[in-house]
Amino acid sequence: MATRYLILEDGTAYQGKAFGSRATTTGKIIVNSNMLGYQEIITNPIYHDQIIVFTQPSIGNIGINHKSYESISTSIKGVVTHEYSDISTNRLSKLSLDDFLKQRNIPGISGIDTRELAHHLRKHGAMKASLVDVADQHAFDQLNATVLTNQQVSQVATPKPYPNPGTGLNIIVIDFGLKHGILKQLSERHCDTIVLPWNVDSKNILDLDPDGIILSTGPGSPYDLPKSVLKMIQNVQKRVPLFAMGLGHELFALANHASLYQLKIDYHNSSHPIKEIITNHVLYASQNQEYSVDNQSIQNSNLIVTYRDLVNRTIQGLRHRDYPAFSVQFSPDGGPGPTDSVDLYDEFLENISSNMNKRSSRNDEF
Amino acid sequence: MENIVINKMAMQRALTRITYEIIEKNKGVNNLVIIGIKTRGVFLAKRIANRLEKLENVKIPVASIDVTNYRDDIEHDKQSPKKVSVTNDNISVEKKNVILVDDVLYTGRTVRAALSAILELGRPRTIHLAVLVDRGHRELPIRADFVGKNIPSSQSEKIRVLMKEIDGKDLVEIIKN
Numbered sequence: 001m002a003t004r005y006l007i008l009e010d011g012t013a014y015q016g017k018a019f020g021s022r023a024t025t026t027g028k029i030i031v032n033s034n035m036l037g038y039q040e041i042i043t044n045p046i047y048h049d050q051i052i053v054f055t056q057p058s059i060g061n062i063g064i065n066h067k068s069y070e071s072i073s074t075s076i077k078g079v080v081t082h083e084y085s086d087i088s089t090n091r092l093s094k095l096s097l098d099d100f101l102k103q104r105n106i107p108g109i110s111g112i113d114t115r116e117l118a119h120h121l122r123k124h125g126a127m128k129a130s131l132v133d134v135a136d137q138h139a140f141d142q143l144n145a146t147v148l149t150n151q152q153v154s155q156v157a158t159p160k161p162y163p164n165p166g167t168g169l170n171i172i173v174i175d176f177g178l179k180h181g182i183l184k185q186l187s188e189r190h191c192d193t194i195v196l197p198w199n200v201d202s203k204n205i206l207d208l209d210p211d212g213i214i215l216s217t218g219p220g221s222p223y224d225l226p227k228s229v230l231k232m233i234q235n236v237q238k239r240v241p242l243f244a245m246g247l248g249h250e251l252f253a254l255a256n257h258a259s260l261y262q263l264k265i266d267y268h269n270s271s272h273p274i275k276e277i278i279t280n281h282v283l284y285a286s287q288n289q290e291y292s293v294d295n296q297s298i299q300n301s302n303l304i305v306t307y308r309d310l311v312n313r314t315i316q317g318l319r320h321r322d323y324p325a326f327s328v329q330f331s332p333d334g335g336p337g338p339t340d341s342v343d344l345y346d347e348f349l350e351n352i353s354s355n356m357n358k359r360s361s362r363n364d365e366f
Numbered sequence: 367m368e369n370i371v372i373n374k375m376a377m378q379r380a381l382t383r384i385t386y387e388i389i390e391k392n393k394g395v396n397n398l399v400i401i402g403i404k405t406r407g408v409f410l411a412k413r414i415a416n417r418l419e420k421l422e423n424v425k426i427p428v429a430s431i432d433v434t435n436y437r438d439d440i441e442h443d444k445q446s447p448k449k450v451s452v453t454n455d456n457i458s459v460e461k462k463n464v465i466l467v468d469d470v471l472y473t474g475r476t477v478r479a480a481l482s483a484i485l486e487l488g489r490p491r492t493i494h495l496a497v498l499v500d501r502g503h504r505e506l507p508i509r510a511d512f513v514g515k516n517i518p519s520s521q522s523e524k525i526r527v528l529m530k531e532i533d534g535k536d537l538v539e540i541i542k543n
Contacts, residue, residue, distance in 0.1 A: 278382050278417045304389070304421055322390055347379050354383060357513065 004109050005135035006051075006080055006117075007143060009127040013135040014117065019060075019084045020101025020108035022133070026146045027051045027077030029129035031118045032268040034286070037336020038097070039068040041268075042076055042106075044335070045156040045177035046246065046288055048219040049148060051078035051129050053121070055114050061085040063093030064100045070179035070335055074104050075156060078131045080117070084110035107131045125264050126290075152220035153177055153247070157198045164193040169352055172196055172210040174232075176218025176225075176247045181333035185345045186214075201228065202235035212241045212352040215248025217331060221291065222250040222260065230255040237325040241355050243348040244327035250291050252327040253318060259297040266290045270337035273310045274330065276317075282310070285330035286337030292329070293318065324351040371517055371525075372538035377498070380514030381410065384496050385417040387512050391494065392463050395422045399462045399490075403480050404432045407468040409531045410498055414467065429457040436479035460488035465512075469527040471497040474508035499538055501525050 001017040008029065032041055033055045039062075041052060059081040079101065086096050101108050109131055121127070130143045149155065156177040164173075164183050168190035173182060176198045186193045194208060198218070205213065213236055233255035236242060244252040250260055270286045293315040298305060307317030307328060319326040326348075332341040372380065392398060395418050402411030408430040415426040466480055477495060484493060496512035501519040517540070519525060524541040528534075 278385060278420055279378060280420065304386075306421075319386055321393070324387075324390070326386075343375055343379065346376070347383065350379060350383055353516075354387065354513065357516065 001110075002133075004107070005132050005139070006078075006109050006112060006129060007132060007135050007139055008120075008129045009143060010124055011140065012120065014109075014112050015135075016080075016109040016111040017084070018107065019086075019098050019110055020079065021105045023105050023107050024130065024132050025051070025077040025107055026128060026130040026143055026148075028148055029053060029080075029121065029127060030266045030268060031055060031114075031121055033118070034268070034270055034336055037068070037334075038079075039064055040070045040179075040181075040336040042079065043068075043072075043074050044070040044179050044288075045075065046179070046217055046219045048075045048152045048156045048177065049077055051080060051131065052076055053080040053112075053114050053117055054082075055118050057082040057114070058085050059083070059110075060097040061088055062090035063088030064095040064097055065090055065092035066094070067092060070181060071156075073156075074106060076106060078106060078129075079108040080112050080114060081108065081110050082112060082114045084108060122265050126266060150220060150224040153198055153218050153225060156219060158195060159197055161194060161196050161200075164191075164195060166190045166192040168192060169211040169349060170194070170209065171212050171214060172205055172208060173214045173216055174198055174200065174205075174248070176216050176251075178216035178218070179331070179333075179335055181331065181335035182214065182216055182245070185333050185342065189345060189349055191349075198225070198229065200232070202232045205232070205236055206239060210240055211356065212243065212348060214348070215242065215244035215252060215327070217246030217248060217288070219247070221262075222247060222254055225251065237320060237323050241348065241351040242323070242325035242327075243344070243351075244325075245331060246288065246329065249318065249327035249329050250293070252325070253293045253301075253303065256301050256303050256318075256320060257297070258301040258303055258318070259294045260291040261294050262291055263289065272312070274316050274341075275308050275310055277306055277308060283340035284338040285316075285328075285332060285341050286334055287316075287330045289314075289329055324355050326351075369540045369542070370537055371540055372499070372515055374536040377514070377536045377538065380498060381413050382417065384512040384514060385414050385421070388414070388418065388465060388494075388496070389421070391511065395424055395426060397461070397463050397491070398465065399427050399429070399457060399459055400465045400467060401429045401431050401457075401459075401480070401484065403466065403468040403476060404430055405532065406527050406529050409529045410469060410496075411465075411467040414465070414496065427457055431480055431483055433476060433479040433483055436482050437475065438479070439473075439475055458488060459484055459490045462490050464490040464493045465496055466493055467496045469498045469529075470525050471495070471500045471508075471510050471513075472503055472525075474504045474506035477508050478506050498527060499525055
């Protein structure tokens, strides 16, 4: 295997071996410490334009299978691992990770001390990185001159509406870069789903008369989206039960006058215990976050904190005081990771049923 | 034949949702008093109060009420005075927002009896009704404000609510005769 380099914005260079494509790419470098599920991670649109460092030391050993896609298109900029394994033993696998990355023109690099690299990034914060053939001054200059996009959502989210038919409740999913896991969970619950582009306005949503609305996960910063998105959330949450996740959760918080702060380094893991405050239950979930809701700002908002990370005390869930609208920072459908909190989808559908009963008896409201 | 209609997780979710709905409706938890109808309504009331306390960091007064003497479907000894037995003697319902809690809403006669009993204690600002199961077949014009689950049932069926505090497990089942 050919020699390749991973170079960082701060001047650090790591030498390794190439796998996947030989393209030269630049993106934000992030660390993912999940022990499993590299295919879900690689195909999740929240990693758009990012170079993913896996701290799990061996990547590639289950190949690629048809069941683990979180999106069919991939838009990551690279895979960094300690060891690339091309012996895949998963019975579903028809494709090796190496071939998959080659097909999609995504470069990989192995032989990197990824735990050391993770420490380095945690110490120095988020930064840009490139995968290159030669780590010379020219490569560093190019890296430093590259401006990364802040329009990730419009690059990965669907530009057109599409249906995911079912026989049950009418659910509208607002796509900020959704992973398939969300649609799978709705399908399992027989929902008749319509996916709408992220920039749809509230009138178009409400004209479709949804029973409930989901704000999906997605890449990037909620501050890079136009204010019209917040206006849309403010309008729909009054009328229809709402469930927001990930980027959707951050937007839901902003729409209700909470504020966010950026974490020093993006957090991608599933090993933090999260407490559901109302029951004291502890669960684990797939967490991907770059921002966190500011504790102080909750006091001026109309929100209640419902979930909290027990390691770093960050807010992991919110609920509106006046409407059946709630959100979680984490991904309840796993993909990859624990599915302890997957019944949040049931909670959402039960909110809808309860809301429907109330609507039908609204005339005798006191 | 037995048929589980609410399992442990679903019961927890129902109580959680009812708790949030109480906050929505009452615009907070101020002035709230929760009264459970004996026996399982009391455990439900305590669980809801416990959830509200965790969320809002305030103590919510809980009382239990025994409405046997107010039932109109039970033959009473005409001589014995009607007596409301409220366990928490310090409780006052005057100008409060009362949440009345029971496990199953059926004919509405138990709730009617509980309303009479509460109104005899004072004049609450509002009374709302929360039930885990609404099985229909009302005989009085009564409806619940917060419902865990609507279970349309036939009158020949029995709905059995089990709670951990007294039965060792949480579930609701339909028993068909």
